[in-house]
Structure formats: structure tokens, C-alpha cells
Amino acid sequence: MDSLTQIVLGAAVGEAVLGRKVGNKAMLYGAIAGTIPDFDVFASHFTDTVSALAIHRGFTHSVLFSVLFAPLFGWLVSRYEHFKDFKGWSWLFFWAFVTHPILDAHTTWGTQLFWPMDLRLAFKTIFVIDPLYTLPFLVFLILAMLQRRTSKKRRVYNTIGLVVSSVYLLLTFLLKWVAFNAFETALTDQKISYLQLDTRPAPLNTILWSANAETEDAYLLGNYSFFDSKPIAFESYPKNHALLGDLVENEKVKRMIAISEGWYTITQEADTLYFNDLRFGLLSMKPNSQNFVFKYSITVDATGEVVFTEMPKGKRDAKKLLSELWTRLKGN
Template sequence: MDSLTQIVLGAAVGEAVLGKKVGNKAILYGAIAGTIPDLDIFASHFTDTVTALAIHRGFTHSIVFCVLFAPLFGWLVSRFESYKDWKGWSWLFFWALITHPILDAHTTWGTQFFWPFDLRLAFKTIFVIDPLYTLPFLICLILTMFQKRTSEKRRFYNGLGLTISTAYLALTFVLKHLALTQFEDALLDQNIIYEQIDTRPAPLNTILWSANVDTKDAYLLGYYSFFDTQQTRFEAFPKNHQLLGDLIENEKVQRMISISEGWHTIIKKDGKLYYNDLRFGLLSMEPQSQEFVFQYRIDVDENGNVNFVEQEKSKRDGKKLISDLWNRLKGI
């Protein structure tokens, strides 16, 4: 999830664990702990694109990381804070750290929660930014901060925020199931034979859902809104995996395919090959658009070394996409 959401979650968890004893310091340290796992993004400054993608939401988002570092952070804080209970601080850091990857596991990218095992946990029930999850949670946290440390209202507001946010997460599983059922019914009605289907919410909401459908030679992409009155339509995108040629044997290419869980197409523009990660959809809802959210140019140097270069996205593209998605959400 986005940084603000993780800060709010970490702060609320910190308050739940130690707020009655240390007041707003529990919120402060919980907020700090809620941001720590995302420090893995700095790997992109020191490694190639593929390695950085493999590292992202890896070790720092695992149970192992939480178990190892929570006691260390707890001990460090207990050294200079007036509240000296090392176990209490460690417990705060553990829960604030571990709820971060648990929440991220609900997004499309998911987390390597069970690192070092090569298993990415991704429920794909919530977009990385969802105001309906974050805003009520944030309001409750702000109300909590202005209550006395031992106040019943303080515990009530914080508990309310945690309850509402958790209930919303649970609801997203129901919404995902309903959307999946609609996609499956549409595929059946249209006599489309497919091998697998992958669904996820569209940006900023859980009313509009998208689906990737794996067929023999192409992937089908479709949208379904709970406000739709017409049958779901699917657009085909040729896989073109054969365009990779001998590159298919390259280690980086294989790692990229693994990262995208096989959901990828290859296109050729101006003599260059481009790798499209289908899990995050398109930047445009125009028919036959090839502007995917995550598109990488495949560069091969004279020594045969392969490098993936992520293509830049403009703010204008983002604004246009949000506008189109808003119209589609309304069933248009």
C-alpha cells in the first residue's frame, strides 16, 4: 500500500500495543515502524531493474525480518526513552512491522511473506491506494491523538479505525468473488475457452474490477463494474512470446517472467522488443492500446547482456486514465 496508509496502520497498531503506557509516542514509533519495510525501494538505485523488482517486498516484508529486527528496534528505543520496557517496545515494533506486509499481501504485487521460500502472497483484493480504506482510518487516528493517554475515548477511536479498516479488507474478498463470478459468466456466454483468469480492482476503488484471461494465443483484458447494465466485453492482446527468440533462455528474462507470474506480452516497436507486465493493466482504455502501466524495453549490448529499462509514465497519461476509469466505473 501507499506510504500514508502504512503510516496510519503502523501508528494505530503502535497505539493498540503501547498507547496506554506511552501515549502518542506509541503512535510515533508505530508510524516509523510502518514505513521501515518499504526501505527496500532504495535497492533500485544500486541494482538492475530485474533484481530490484525481485527484491521489492521481499526480505523486509517477511516474517523473518519482523522476528529478527523487532527486538533490535525495541532495544534501541528502550535505551533512550523514559519507558524502559524492552519487551514492550519490541512487541510494538513486531506488530507494526508485520501488519505492513500483511496489508501489502492484499494488493496485486503482493509480498514474499514467507521469505526465503519463493512464494509471493498476493490476494489482489485492493488497489495500492484506496481512499475508502485509508481516510476513515486516518480520521479515527487523528481523533485518537487528541485524547488523554488513559481515556476510554482514545481506545474507542483507535479500535474503531482498526475495526472499520479490517472490515473493509474482508469486504474486498466478497467483492472480488462477485466480480470473478461475473467475468466467468461472461466468458461462458461468449463461448471463450480459457486456461486461467486473474482479477484485481481498478485504481482507487473496489467497484470497478479488471480481469486478465489466458487463452491459447492471446490474453484477454476486460472490465466489470457493479454498475454495469451490459455484458462484459474482452479485448485480445497477442502473446507474441515467440518474438523473444533465443532471449527466452536468458536468466534475466526468465526471472522477469517469474516476477510477472507469466502474465506478459511482447511487442516490437522501431526494431526494439518491449516486455509488458499485464498484472497492472493499461495506461489507456483506448481500443488496441499497447501502453501498459509497466512496460520495459529489452536492451541487449554487444556482449549479449540483457537489461530491462522501464518506460516512463507521464502525469497526463495518469490523469486521462483516472478520468476514463471513473466513467467506466459508472457503467459507461
């Protein structure tokens, strides 16, 4: 999830663990702890694109990281804070650390919660930024923050924030199930034979959903809003995996295919090949768009090394997408 959401979650968890004993400092340290797992993004400054993608939401988003580093941070804080309870601070950091990847596991990218096991949990029930999850949570956290440390209202407000956000998170599973059934029915009604079906919420909401359906030679992409009145329309995107040629045996290419979970297409523009990760869809709702959210050029440098370079996304693309999403969300 986005940084603000993780800060709010970490602060609320910190309050639940130590708020009665240390007041707003529990929220402060919880908020800090809630951001620490995302420090793995700095790996992109020290390694290549493929390795950085593999590292992202890996070790720092695991139960093992929480178990190993919570006592370390707990010890450091207990050394200089007036409240010297090492166990209390360790529990605060542990729960703030471990709830971070648990929440991230509900997104499309998912997390390697059980690292070093090669297993990425991705329930794909919520977008990385969802105002309906974050804003109510934030309001109740602020209300709790404004109360005295010993006030009963403080704990009540914080508990309400945690419960409301958790209930919404559970609700997204039901919404995903409804959307999945809608896509499945549409494919059946249109007599489309498919190998597998993958669904996820569109950006910023859980009303509009997107789907990828794999066929023998192509992927079908479609959108469904709970306000739709017309049948779901699917657009076909050829796999073009054969364009990789001998590159398919390259280790970096294999790793990218694994990272994308096999949901990818290859396109060619001039003499350059592009790897398109279909899990995150398109930056446009217009038909036949080739503007994928995650698109990487594939080049070979002078040493023969395969290089993946992520194509930049412009602010205009984001603004245009928001407008198109709002229109599509209201129904087809």
C-alpha cells in the same frame, strides 16, 4: 499499499500496543516502523531493474524480518526513551512490521511473507491506494491522537479505526468473488475457451474490476463495474512470446517471466522488444491501447548483457486515466 496508508496502520498498531503507557509516542514509533519495510525500494539505486523487482517486497516484508529486527529496534528505543520496557517496544515494532506485509499481501504485487520460501502472496483484492480504506482509518486515528493518554475514548477511537479498516479489507474478498463470477459468466456466455482467469480491482476503488483471461495464443483483457448494464467486452492481446527468440533462455528474461507470473506479452516497435507485465493492466481505458502500466524495453548492451528498462509514465497519463476510470466506473 501507499506510504500514507502504511503510516496510518503502523501508528494505529503502535497505539494499540503501547498507547496507554507512552501516549502519542506509540503512534510516532508505530508510524516509523510502518514505513521501514518499504526501504527495499532503494535497491533500485544499487542494482539492475530485474534484481530490484525481485527484491521488492521480499525479505523486508517477511515474518522473518519482523522476528529478527523487532527486538533490535525495541532495544535501541528502550535505550534512550524514558519508558525502558524492552519487551513492550519490541512488540510494538513486531506488530507494526508484520502488519505491513499482511496488508500488502492483499494488493496485486503481493508480498513474500514467508521468505526465504519462493512464495508470493497476492490476494489482489485492493489497489495500492484506496481512499475507502485509508481515510476513515485516518480520521479515527486523529480523533484518538487528540485524546489524553489515559482517556477511554482514545482506545475506543483507535479500535474503531482498526475494526472499520479490517472489515472493509474482508469485504473486498466478497467484492472480488462477485466480480470473478461476473467475468467467468461473461466468458462462458461468449463461448470463450480460456486457460486461467485473474482479477483485480481498478485503481482507487473496489467498484470497477479488471480481468486477464489467458487463451492459447493471447490474453483477453476486460473490465466490469457493479453498475454495468451491458455485457462485458474483452480485448485480445497476442502473447507474441516467440518474439523473444533465443532470449527466452536468458536468466534475466526467465526471472522477469517468473516475476510477472507468466502474465506478459511481448511487443516490438522498430527494432526494440518490449516486455509488458499484464498484472497491472493499462494506463488507458480506450480500446486497443498499448499503454501498459509496467512496460520494459529489452536491449542487449556492448558486453552482451540483457538490460530491462522501465518505460516512464507521464502525469498526463495518470490524469487521463483517472477521468476515464470515473466514467467507466459509473457503468458501460
